[in-house]
Amino acid sequence: MxxxxxxxxxxxxxxxxxxxxxxxxxxxxxxxxxxxxxxxxxxxxxxxxxxxxxxxxxxxxxxxxxxxxxxxxxxxxxxxxxxxxxxxxxxxxxxxxxxxxxxxxxxxxxxxxxxxxxxxxxxxxxxxxxxxxxxxxxxxxxDINPASRIGSGIMLDHGTGIVIGETAVVGDDVSILQGVTLGGTGKEGGDRHPKVRSGVMIGAGAKILGNIEIGEGAKVGAGSIVLHPVAPHTTVVGNPARQVGTPRHARPALDMDQSFDGDR
CATH class of the missing domain: 1.10.3130.10 (serine acetyltransferase, domain 1)
Structure with a gap:
């Protein structure tokens, strides 16, 4: 469009x-x-x-x-x-x-x-x-904390159960499906929530916890538990999340391809 x-x-x-x-x-x-x-x-x-x-x-x-x-x-x-x-x-x-x-x-x-x-x-x-x-x-x-920072061109698909914490940052052109949490890892204060860069797609039910970066153009599979940074243009899945390849598209959020994707 x-x-x-x-x-x-x-x-x-x-x-x-x-x-x-x-x-x-x-x-x-x-x-x-x-x-x-x-x-x-x-x-x-x-x-x-x-x-x-x-x-x-x-x-x-x-x-x-x-x-x-x-x-x-x-x-x-x-x-x-x-x-x-x-x-x-x-x-x-x-x-x-x-x-x-x-x-x-x-x-x-x-x-x-x-x-x-x-x-x-x-x-x-x-x-x-x-x-x-x-x-x-x-x-x-x-539940989106008003102190969080969210860019433009965002899609919250279905939306139910999404939680975005106080110090979370979401870049432009990101797609987030239902049940996703961008949360902290405990009771610590300060900068404690994820930083999701532009073009990222986060699948349904994924939990991304802590002050970690999800690199530009990455894809997080449904139901994944992410506790460590994710490199740009990388697909991670599982609990705990592990790298399984690279997205077929430079900005997975725009294509919404939720299949597992091997190397290009």
Whole structure:
């Protein structure tokens, strides 16, 4: 999928919503509330996050207004959200359109909630940032610490059970499947979580623990337990994880090839 500007993607979403309004009138209220009632992408995304995390109708309105204000102040949030959405459309065959991702991908929704929380955390507004983390965990089953640092073009496939710790770093163009943990190894403080470089794919249920680096273009097989650094462009699998070859593609996250792959 080619790179889109935020305005281009927003126009595409509106066009798809208008078409969906005719095709599936049963969901007309959803299309209106989520897309058609809003002036821009940032406001629509703020409503999706606020509605998903709120504990009441009143709080939904309050959160939506707060998040919309944040999006107005920080245009980069919409830009990276656009990149994430395009990543899912291009990598996940379960979604055919940007509208489907925007409405129904909880991995996408949790990631955008994290991004608002991270922005708040960076400004020292810890309580609301932690509220976003806690409610995302409770409502969406995805736990991302707002202090972690996550790049653009990210896909959280399915999303359920993903945990990303406080000092974790995730580079650009990374794909993470359900049940993945980027965690610490104990009660130590400081920099204690993994550093996942760009283009990495992490298979379902993998646990990557400690302040270790997963090199650019590496692939971590499903169910693996990774306790040591992984070299760039290397495939590891197992418990404990061991090298079994090199990925067929320079950036496995983009191709989503989850088969075991021998040497090139």
């Amino acid at each position: 080619p790179s889109h500007s935020v305005s281009t993607l927003w126009n595409e979403l509106r066009a798809q919503a208008l078409h969906a309004l005719d095709a599936e009138p049963t969901l007309a209220a959803l299309f209106q509330r989520a897309i058609l009632d809003h002036p821009d992408f940032g406001c629509a995304l703020a409503q999706r996050i606020g509605h998903a995390l709120a504990e009441s109708t009143e709080q939904s309105r309050t959160l939506t207004d707060r998040f919309a204000g944040i999006h107005q102040q920080a245009a980069a949030l919409a830009e990276v959200a656009c990149s994430d959405l395009q990543a899912i459309v291009s990598r996940d065959p379960a979604f055919d359109t940007a509208l489907e991702v925007f409405l129904f991908s909880k991995g996408y929704l949790a990631l955008q909630a994290y991004r608002v929380g991270h922005h708040l955390h960076e400004r020292g507004e810890r309580l609301l940032a932690m509220f976003i983390q806690a409610r995302s965990n409770e409502r969406l089953g995805i």
